[in-house]
Amino acid sequence: MALIVQKYGGTSVANPERIKAVVSRVAKYKRDGHDVVVVVSAMSGETNKLISLAEEMMPHPDNRELDVIVSSGEQVTSGLTALGLINEGFKAKSYAGHQIKIKTDKAYSKARILKIDDEKIHDDLKNDYVVVVAGFQGVDNDGNITTLGRGGSDTTAVALAAALKADECQIYTDVDGIYTTDPRVVADARKLKSITFEEMLELASLGSKVLQTRSVECAGKFKVKLRVLSSFETDGEGTIITFEEDEKMENPVISGIAFNRDEAEVNILGVPDTPGIAYQILGPVADANIDVDMIIQNIGQDGATDFTFTVHKRDLKKTLDILNNQVKDHIKAREILSDENIAKLSIVGVGMRSHAGVASKMFRTLSEEGINISTISTSEIKISIILEEKALDAAVKSLHKAFELDKNISI
């Protein structure tokens, strides 16, 4: 008998019929003698509908009120899922974030979980209840409703699994696992049986869209066993996210290719190359709760350097406002540029550590395709580049082939 936390995304709870399929799956686990905690997202389309309503009232909605509005979506699904379970003869109870005290900080729309009160849930599980939790939401110390940002239900599930010391956290989604790259771009993309946390972290943050980065970080930190599965298949093992590299029987040089069309590039040119300059640029951006992804600074010439970073396209205007009003004159920068027609591509793999020549193979492949690279940034298990958005598909296809990701072999 195990304790399993299952998270179902928006397409898995899109309508009563789909929710009934979720109920059947939960029922199967219950009949097998397991305890189940279910975390649900809003019905697909619901969050966007609510955001549109909010934007009709106020073009850039106040974040406190936006959280009040959008968090209602998960509340509805949690109630509907509990009803479905009760209708099948199970004991079930739904909880919103404020009821099990998913305590967060005050960063509306991007809140971080601080603490979960697991007592109520443990009591319910002891009394044979299936506990259904509204994902994506929490409550701050003053009782204000907060949300965890897009994909936050994954984080709710992992944080609950950690707090409850669950045996496994299963993330049900509309894909059946983690692929070597997006199958819509590369037809040969292959499903991975396992992947390490480190690789998953790099892949998730780079846009694989299957799992929210924070949920993977959280799972890694609290050693939560995480599995990604399809809610549209009745069997299937999905992809398991492992702690240790040697759990993997095969260890290819790279595990996957991630890419992202959502970012915009910001270049600050002619910055005095003095200590503390990066903080002076990024501090005000971070204070505005804008997430910065890639950060590149090359060595300076003549006492000046260029500083580049990427932000989500929707944050670009706000970022430029901050840089132009609060930063530019202060740090005596020459010019601030930006480009929205870019894409980011990354190859990721723990095997990279022990294999030389991955970077040169990557750059040779792209060069043979005539694709230009504007920016490069690397970590131990990842190489990321920025390129023109229109060259992205060709780049992903050629690299997937060059690194033989379509073949299930180690190199």
Add this chain to the structure above:
Amino acid sequence: MALIVQKYGGTSVANPERIKAVVSRVAKYKRDGHDVVVVVSAMSGETNKLISLAEEMMPHPDNRELDVIVSSGEQVTSGLTALGLINEGFKAKSYAGHQIKIKTDKAYSKARILKIDDEKIHDDLKNDYVVVVAGFQGVDNDGNITTLGRGGSDTTAVALAAALKADECQIYTDVDGIYTTDPRVVADARKLKSITFEEMLELASLGSKVLQTRSVECAGKFKVKLRVLSSFETDGEGTIITFEEDEKMENPVISGIAFNRDEAEVNILGVPDTPGIAYQILGPVADANIDVDMIIQNIGQDGATDFTFTVHKRDLKKTLDILNNQVKDHIKAREILSDENIAKLSIVGVGMRSHAGVASKMFRTLSEEGINISTISTSEIKISIILEEKALDAAVKSLHKAFELDKNISI
């Protein structure tokens, strides 16, 4: 400078455009220097949509989960209204029931307010906020979400007005006041400038559908000045509900005619005429949280009597189940009958107290129309009858004319 609680019903907040009209009205009061607390219902149609979803999951939804689901509607409207106010440059903050601790009992779907924590709201008002409260919902001592039943937002508004000691509680709806009867049935129906609490109570409970009975009871109990207005008119005084009869310049014999097609009649025949019999019949019905309206018992003959009461049509099946399974044999009743094709009609007026002959005039008028009365029940300021549903319209029209309700005169 006054403190005004304004409540807007579902049609007044049906879409962002309508909510903007609400914002304009609130803005007017703020600019005039008043403090405003706004209570909102769900957008019209939303509650029914949510109930349908719940019924798709479970034909007779569990009440705890149903409350979780339907309470989301008001939460959305409260956030949207706050956004609209912020967008117009006001400080505004929304609150769900659990945030300002609208504490209720545990009667899901029919909860009663026990206590409101007014401190948070007073603090916000002091800091010049417009406070927007999600109507219809509360929270029990264990943090479970409860709802107050249909029309519960009126009760939220009145309870808030009482707790905050507001100067006036304005109920905005899609009608511009209280009428002598339903204008859809009688074209000559006339708007009343004022009405007493007693009359309003009788009219509301009898189906005028403008104000929830409990809200009027609560207003009367805590001496809240209550006004019913149209949210679709920019001026108009609406109808004020007064404490004292002599505040009214004119005092017609009857103020209005209410009617109701929603009830079903239950007859328990051949009941032993012994003490405690009414409790033995109605106790189990009340325990099932079924509201009973009219109760009629005539004097018995040969040690047996007949007992009649009415319930909402939707509760009829459940009521009959209870009577047949738990009550009938126990009290040795001969037979239990029911009729759904009935209507209730009531004439109401404080003037009735000092005028003889109201009842006889009523019965004469109906007799001249050839309308048969099956059951009669009276109070000091009201005479209620049950008649065949198909005779209802003719009955209302003839009585409206007979009591000269189309003319603004005292008799």
